[in-house]
Amino acid sequence: MNSDKKRFSGGLQRETQELGVLYEITRHMSAPVPLEDRMRKVLDVLHEKMGMHRGTLTLVDADSESLTIEIAHGLDDQAKKKGRYKIGEGITGKVVEAGEPIAVPNIGEEPLFLNRTGARKDFRRNRIAFICVPIKIDQETIGALSVDRLFEGNVSLDEDLRLLTIISFIIAQAVANYRLREKEKVKLQFENVELKRELAKKFHPTNVIGKSKRMEEVYEAIEMVSQTRSTVLLRGETGTGKELVAHAIHYGSFRSKGPFVKVSCAALPETLLESELFGYEKGAFTGALAKKLGRFEMADGGTLFLDEIGDISASMQVKLLRALQEREFERVGGTQTVRVDVRVIAATNRDLEKAMQEKKFREDLYYRLNVVPILLPPLRERREDIPLLVAHFLKQTSLESNKKARYVSDEAMAYLMNYYWPGNIRELQNAIERAVILCKTDTLEADLFPIPGEKGHPAAIHFKPVRVADAPPGENSSLASAVEILEKSLIQEALRSQGGNQRKAAKVLGVTERILGYKIKNYGLK
16 A cells, blocks of 8 residues: 555656656747757756756768767767767667667667767666657657666656657757748748849849930949949939939949948938937837837948938938948937948939038038939930830830730820920839820820920920831830931921021030030931
């Protein structure tokens, strides 16, 4: 009766001990620390709570198909290096090969036990039990968990084997989750690289539409400035493609693998703009519940694009000047100086020189921004690019809206070439998109472009339409020929409308008198 009571009491004590051990191991395995640290904690718990010594986690090396000790309790690095086995070699190798556990009551009498690590000096004299269980993910054995147990009469190896099998399952689940996360991480990294490659391709200067002389000058400037660290100031009217050029500079530079961060300075009030640029510390103001990084920090190692820089307030100009000069700043509500490596590209459609005269824009900030200025021409000064842009936007919009529009009639093209385009490329793109949506055939007609004349614009040019719709999109020779015909016709009509006065005709066409004279001579119009 007493023996049964003792046996029952001992069993209850063992179960309670095991539950405590499993709880602690589960807690460690779910901690937000590296997997290696978590598994080391498992071996520590087995040693401290269960008296299981020299706990070892051995994993299969997929490349060499061998077993190596990854984590061990009570073994130095030299001993761990010695603990390398072939699958099927020794007790651990047999466990991994068969996928079944092995419990050896006395390793001194077991010929399969190799003691390769040399950690057990007198194992043939001392009665040491050795327990090894496989670690499996689904049906794949990825390694083994083993421990030493000093032989004691009151210890059941079956109980130890059961406990270690449960623990090996917990480890396997942690390894499986780790592998899944690593696989997802690799996938995301690959997708990120592919996305950056696509962005670089999209914003490469060769994909900026235009072959006019003015755009060739822009391309040359992009190529030269991309290889430097200098601050760039993009000047030009709204809709001329300043952001596209900023992207091209970034992706053509050594910073192309870094971030490209954009800030629209005109879209935010002064208080929000400061925290947006420089970030803020927790508690800096009402609602600042946590620290927030600013755009300067986000762009570290890459490019920061400050759009509409001419719209910032006087106080923000002072703060921005320091960040540009020193590449350092403090977050709002903070005292620690933050240093960044950022290439700044700014853009504006404002007359900064006039703003300086009116004391609305600081001279020192202007000179800091205007290191390398690039002027983007308005569309009216590069009319020869209009057919190229029209063909590009027509194809793009037709695909996106699933429409069958493929051509532009002669009258419609003449209308587009004749218009002043105060909104530049953006207005042209919107006009094409609207026309494609309203078009019921495969050809855009002039009545789909209800662009009214505006006061203050140069006189309209009226001419007989020429044949351009027959040139299939994508055939450069046909398109170049169509551009030449249109340009020649435009010049002839401009000269006629201005009574042969080249200066006035050049103003109407939006080009310099020198360029017009060159084209007149080139086309033999005299």
